[in-house]
Amino acid sequence: MGRGIGELVSTIKSKMIFASDNWAGVHPDIAKRLSDEANGFAAAYGASELDKKVEQTFNELFEREVAVYFVGTGTAANSLALASVNRPGGVTFCHREAHMIEDECGAPEFFTHGARLAPVDGENGKIDPQNLKSEIARFPPDFIHAGQPMAISITQATEIGTVYQVAEINALAAIAKDKGLPLHMDGARFANALVALNLTPAEMTWKAGVDIISFGATKNGCWCAEALVFTDPKIAKDLPFIRKRAAQLFSKTRFIASQFEAYLADNLWLKLARHANIMAMRLRQGITTAKHARLGWQTDTNEVFCILDKSLAEQMKQQGAIFHPWNPPRSKQHLLEENEILIRLVTCFATQPDQVDQFIELLD
């Protein structure tokens, strides 16, 4: 979510909607699959044939046996991921501007009964390995006063539209391994990162050292489908109780499973993400050549950050463009002139080229 916007958009006439990828609806294939599932009875609470079948699909997707738990929101996936590796006085290291710090209203701390998110600085929305080492070094083993490290969490794609290269994940995974810490990946935009990097799920996760994945599908064409994936099922031993106690075990889970079934079938998910990324690229190109705007920084996925005059931003809103203002990252504090504003533009599976073009035109 963007910063400082709470207004109700009472009628959406505009086609220029770049507020967030969760403003989109549901892809027709997924909607159809949901409809088809409406008939008939099936075992509740994740015990249906379909639930089991889709769990199996995740094994194939990740090229190994994984433990998969469906939950309702990305915040739930992140929070339960941390809850599963929780420790008394536990500390999770994540980027200073990670979604779990900035946009989850304290849910990760809540679900872990107060485990801390220790912010680590780094350029381009990515944890800097040296900073990570320094921060972890403040928690010597068995020094009870400081607490104890419990996990490292990275966001892929990051909150500011960039991606970790495999080598960058490797570097953080090496630190995690050295310290005996699990490495979590917040993959709310997993698919967008995957196609940007042209990797397989296995390559972007466990082959690179990632242990737990919040595998998001809601932002990429589902209505409510998030999976918590453990590459080592042993870590997830208590998860069934953790999830139930967290009120995240849906009785009719198969309606999440069915979304995933359609989402993953025939690489639909990759096609949708690729489309969103291409639309973002079109936006970036337009901004680069626009007279009255410039890019905040280079991005790799479906988020674009644009700097423009406050008055122009206001004018564009009047003309129907929808977007959120964005807090400049602390590492880019001097990005803006006095009269300027930073805005975030997010594309998605449903973004149309003419929406982009219309927006770019207004910039001139």
Place this chain on the structure above:
Amino acid sequence: MGRGIGELVSTIKSKMIFASDNWAGVHPDIAKRLSDEANGFAAAYGASELDKKVEQTFNELFEREVAVYFVGTGTAANSLALASVNRPGGVTFCHREAHMIEDECGAPEFFTHGARLAPVDGENGKIDPQNLKSEIARFPPDFIHAGQPMAISITQATEIGTVYQVAEINALAAIAKDKGLPLHMDGARFANALVALNLTPAEMTWKAGVDIISFGATKNGCWCAEALVFTDPKIAKDLPFIRKRAAQLFSKTRFIASQFEAYLADNLWLKLARHANIMAMRLRQGITTAKHARLGWQTDTNEVFCILDKSLAEQMKQQGAIFHPWNPPRSKQHLLEENEILIRLVTCFATQPDQVDQFIELLD
């Protein structure tokens, strides 16, 4: 959920499914509405026009301005209801066999950081007012050692298929009011109780003294639609933060709103509940006249409790009947002979008369 059953029902050939009302799918009208919503963009996180419109529908439904929050599961609704009235050392009084005690894996305690569910005994699944008074009396005001009462919660319909009459709710509400405690109603089967009693929502809730309602729709034809309703919006002041921190604020909330829209339109919800209740009545009548079974006790809604020989139960399962065994209520401990078993049979909007008849036939 029933007791002691965890098995995977791998293929559901049977038509005799009485396991739970959450084994059903989604009513076609609701499924269609979900599909229709798939297209187009709308503001996320509850800010869309549709969200607002459906909230307004709740005002009409309850004949007053209420505060409504959509969440994903009944456990979430119950838990956040208690979280909204939480106190340090808080104690909620509920029936000893309430769903929140028996079937939510500690979620209410978790979301309230350890507030207690104090079990109160009572016949027929209903809190006995005298017992309630005695239990509350164990918590004198300002006696910090015992903790402090924070709420009373009743289940309507109860976990064992009975309903509170309005006078019974009044009696508990009077105690609640006297002690300054909010009265919560777990309405996972709100509609089934409503049609059984032939009341309006207002009559069954705030006119009878109920302050907070978990308004369930999932068991009655939706796939995932629960509403937390506060008859006094002031109590709900912090709920937006409580819900978000609880990972229960869905980004595409409008897909919950759309389910409710179809559910509440043209009294669909009442028709579905009425159908389920009638199917249960048919079951009860069949059992009453059956040779090898008898009713555990009289029920008023869509749950039927049946006592039969363990061997017969086993046999019926072989022939495709699906149901859960059930723990006899503590107040009915001597219900069973040595060789007998108590089972729960639940009907729903999708139960067909021939399913019932087929089941009854097997009993003979």
Place this chain on the structure above:
Amino acid sequence: MGRGIGELVSTIKSKMIFASDNWAGVHPDIAKRLSDEANGFAAAYGASELDKKVEQTFNELFEREVAVYFVGTGTAANSLALASVNRPGGVTFCHREAHMIEDECGAPEFFTHGARLAPVDGENGKIDPQNLKSEIARFPPDFIHAGQPMAISITQATEIGTVYQVAEINALAAIAKDKGLPLHMDGARFANALVALNLTPAEMTWKAGVDIISFGATKNGCWCAEALVFTDPKIAKDLPFIRKRAAQLFSKTRFIASQFEAYLADNLWLKLARHANIMAMRLRQGITTAKHARLGWQTDTNEVFCILDKSLAEQMKQQGAIFHPWNPPRSKQHLLEENEILIRLVTCFATQPDQVDQFIELLD
């Protein structure tokens, strides 16, 4: 603490103080040891020579290597005991009127983030093994809806002055072992029970199947000295972090250690408990022969429960007797006539025979 009493006793002229064993001060030997410790420097946070020495004393006391953690209150000891064996959706079985349920303001639930205390009924303040089995049976393994058993806790001596015989502990320990649950003993009045039973600490605990002990000394002559003892140090692996995070790691821990040193030296603790028990016996004998009072039930330690006319109780208060009214146990509901009251009388290391005699005289 007694029920329903919050008044400030502004001036204690009476010598007839039977309100609680924590109204007493500190035994002179312990007070002197505290004073002696005032001089000099020592490592903080439990790392001093004295801390280590007293930990060693506990090994000798229990005739095996134990893990010992000093904390400030009995509630802390109980709560951290449960926190050390906590599980998601966890349930601890204890007597329905255990101190941790009735008098700790929800602390055990708080420190376990909402693990439940499941009340088990039983005569004479003691858990009935059959009831325990029935209650545990409501939590089938892997049935996530109900939650998962995590511990059994008994109170020795019980809240109503009785004691578990070794055979009774054995019976509960057998159930605990069968279910894989740790057995905790709330020993706020450990010494009183021990001398009543004429056992060694080892015999009353691990030899009988107890795994974790809240070893209380405050009520028996210290000012603030409670020890959490794990007979298997492995269980306590995370306790240093749990205790620190619970704000129960005192910086100058050696002042707790020094109290224990004096307390345990030359069997002082056993002498003090024996004295308290003898004073209680004197009280019981007096009440038995008194005209206007009778015993509520037989007790074995330093608590005596007495039934008398409300008016007489009032009169005795006027004449300087200090005691708390007490809620009749649920299993003894018909104990009282309309005009009667149940009161609790507690003796301690500092109770004098003439205090007792003066009280008994007033009863006639």
Place this chain on the structure above:
Amino acid sequence: MGRGIGELVSTIKSKMIFASDNWAGVHPDIAKRLSDEANGFAAAYGASELDKKVEQTFNELFEREVAVYFVGTGTAANSLALASVNRPGGVTFCHREAHMIEDECGAPEFFTHGARLAPVDGENGKIDPQNLKSEIARFPPDFIHAGQPMAISITQATEIGTVYQVAEINALAAIAKDKGLPLHMDGARFANALVALNLTPAEMTWKAGVDIISFGATKNGCWCAEALVFTDPKIAKDLPFIRKRAAQLFSKTRFIASQFEAYLADNLWLKLARHANIMAMRLRQGITTAKHARLGWQTDTNEVFCILDKSLAEQMKQQGAIFHPWNPPRSKQHLLEENEILIRLVTCFATQPDQVDQFIELLD
């Protein structure tokens, strides 16, 4: 506590103890008062005459009616202070290297069920008002995703031995007031700051805009005496339950009260703090003129930070000096040469001039 030191100091022969002010014992006047209190009975749980009397003393001390709660540790005081103003998704702003962030093992987060400590940077251990404003600005009112500000906490004296001037407190209090946030002061070394600034308690707290104070006495000559002071008793309404549930209500509270009585009598506390500060000044002067060491930065109270060669530090330890290494503040990262180490030296009421002189001599 210092960083990276867990070793057991098995025998303290050295007189050069500068490890921490909590390595000292108890001042003779306070020890005597504790002894005197050992005799006699008194109401437990804070209801004794003495408890009430000392509470009254706090009113006089602060020149207004305050609410006072005795607790056992500074961590408890800080944690319960925050718990009393807790909010769902709550965020407390404190210095990045505050004790509550660095040395309390997550206790503040634990006692608030996961409220966050948001680190704010600032020179000299003090929150920078501009940074504070920027950080608070990231939490727009009613923007549920980020959470909601709940408090600001400052440490006086700071963790690195400096003090906030009244004007500096005023500046932060103005921000707090503007945002409707309570201002908390962690006064573990309240007395040391007070005498350094030559202020009254009222001037350093509520007259400067402070609402809640953790008033520490343990580090300044008591064995276990911390008071949580609310300048507006209304805020503390729920504190009795919060404290009890937190296992911080001692049964024999009067032994904390009695320490405070002696501590506050005849300005003993100020004398002790003044002595500690003077000893620190002597240390600082010695270091300034020493050949092989230099001050890390200027300090105002009883903490001194010294930079010296690692080999010299090692050598001094061999000769009996006891001190902790210290992590350089993030704002002073380039303080050290490769071969150097930063150490913290803490003086206290019991530090003797010759201890200091002996230490300084070794530096040359």
